[in-house]
Amino acid sequence: MCWNSVFKNIYFGVAHSQQHQLAIAKQISDLIESKKEDIRLLVINNLTKFFKESKNKNHGAIVLKEVLGILCKVCSRNKVALVCTGDANVTSRGIIPRPIGGTFLKHTLNVIVHLREPSTFHPPSIQSHFN
Numbered sequence: 001m002c003w004n005s006v007f008k009n010i011y012f013g014v015a016h017s018q019q020h021q022l023a024i025a026k027q028i029s030d031l032i033e034s035k036k037e038d039i040r041l042l043v044i045n046n047l048t049k050f051f052k053e054s055k056n057k058n059h060g061a062i063v064l065k066e067v068l069g070i071l072c073k074v075c076s077r078n079k080v081a082l083v084c085t086g087d088a089n090v091t092s093r094g095i096i097p098r099p100i101g102g103t104f105l106k107h108t109l110n111v112i113v114h115l116r117e118p119s120t121f122h123p124p125s126i127q128s129h130f131n
Contacts, residue, residue, distance in 0.1 A: 009038070018050040018063040025067040029074040041081045042071065048086035048100045 011031065015021035032039050047068070054060030068084075075082040087100045 015050070018054065018060060021050055022063055022067055022070075025070045029070050032074045032078050032080060036078060039078070039080055041083070042075055044071070044082070044084040046086060047084040052087055052100055 013024040013027065015024050028042065032042070048064065051057070051060040051064045071082060074080070089100055
């Protein structure tokens with residue numbers, strides 16, 4: 001496999017605010033529409049970062065819904081898998097595996113996976129399953 005051909009097919013964008021995140025979502029939508037068959041996976045890291053840092057949660061929720069709405073529509077129209085990561089809610093009992101951003105995310109997403117760091121480190125081991 002030629003790594004140059006792999007890396008030339010990777011596109012990325014980094015947002016520095018909620019409005020920039022919205023602008024990047026529109027650019028990604030245009031890119032997916034123009035490439036049609038070439039893009040099969042869209043990964044969004046820390047989708048809820050700006051919502052969590054927002055002072056005005058209502059405005060943050062509106063922008064987050066708009067960003068996710070744009071990306072969900074274009075991905076479903078073009079059969080692109082969409083994977084998002086985000087923070088979970090924190091309460092006095094610990095972290096609840098429910099995404100930050102209100103009930104919209106809970107109803108929009110198909111699968112929510114809760115990953116957490118183990119409390120103790122277990123070094124990796126190789127086990128043989130052959131006799």
